[in-house]
Amino acid sequence: MMKRHVKRYLGKVLPTVLAAPVLVTLLPASAQAATHSMDGKNPVSAECSGDAATVKRALIGTSSWTLGAIELRYSVKCHTAWARITLSEDVWGKAQVVRNSDGKSYNCTKLSYSASLGSYTCYTAMVYDKDPLSSYAEGWSQYDNVSLHSKTPSY
Numbered sequence: 001m002m003k004r005h006v007k008r009y010l011g012k013v014l015p016t017v018l019a020a021p022v023l024v025t026l027l028p029a030s031a032q033a034a035t036h037s038m039d040g041k042n043p044v045s046a047e048c049s050g051d052a053a054t055v056k057r058a059l060i061g062t063s064s065w066t067l068g069a070i071e072l073r074y075s076v077k078c079h080t081a082w083a084r085i086t087l088s089e090d091v092w093g094k095a096q097v098v099r100n101s102d103g104k105s106y107n108c109t110k111l112s113y114s115a116s117l118g119s120y121t122c123y124t125a126m127v128y129d130k131d132p133l134s135s136y137a138e139g140w141s142q143y144d145n146v147s148l149h150s151k152t153p154s155y
Contacts, residue, residue, distance in 0.1 A: 072136060
């Protein structure tokens with residue numbers, strides 16, 4: 001009699017216990033992303049852009065022409081990174097910064113003309129990126145029915 005109760009109990013509990021690791025594995029990276037105090041902040045209003053430098057850069061275009069670039073910007077003062085896209089034409093574009101350790105990401109799609117850069121540009125919110133953390137930038141655009149994508153190395 002006792003064996004039957006144990007078997008019935010295990011028959012109900014065991015599938016739930018075995019499924020638990022699968023459910024954790026299926027959570028999207030953003031649900032597991034860490035949150036640091038500088039994550040999601042604007043680099044200008046957070047006063048991190050003053051010492052910013054472009055630490056990684058990749059061209060956006062084809063083998064025969066270049067439309068612009070995607071840049072990974074970094075602030076030593078704030079230990080943060082963000083993406084900036086610059087395009088020579090007034091076309092759709094998207095920039096995204098991604099932190100490697102947890103997939104935390106931010107993007108921008110509203111490009112505006114910058115006279116100081118001489119191009120159409122937008123920049124993302126920041127991710128905290130102090131060593132040993134690292135991030136990369138990705139950029140997308142479409143020009144004359146050609147889809148373009150580029151990605152910087154990590155920094």
